[in-house]
Amino acid sequence: MIKTIKGKSLRKLVLSALFSAIALAVSPVAWFQWGPTKAFPGQHVINVLAGIMVGPLWASLCAIIVGTLRIMLGLGTVFAYPGGIPGGLVVGFLYILLKKRFEIRRAIVLASLGEPVGTVFIGGTVSWYIVDPFFGAVLQSRFGALLPLYLGWALSSVSGCIIGILLALALDKVGALKDIE
16 A cells, blocks of 8 residues: 655655755756866755755655766765765754753754764765776875865865855745744
């Protein structure tokens, strides 16, 4: 028997589709090349907003959709998956934990700061060890080591995180986050 999508699930589905569309729309405009990767600060903005508004699993789904479409359109690389998915997961899980302990605005800021941790340290490390065997010495000789990869991803992630925090706080101020929960 197939369950129908109701209420909260429908809102999360629609918001996830909207977040994915926004991230894809800003992809050709706001990006920079960093070694073998293409960094998209807009994805990190979406990771923050989606992690807070729809939760970790839906935020991960947004990153998968956007990463897949960017790769299909030639805008992204295989680094799109490990560069997008962990950030949304970390923000979503942290927000679930922190909103029970702190007031909402503080929970938003603290959870959002987890986006660079998820993207840079988790995603960067995972991507290096997944992709490195395919490139081998070529990637190391052209790009150096793991720390330069972290630096580029941090530039993208931190800038996107700051914008995401500001937007999430603005959405909270106008009461938009209360309608989601």
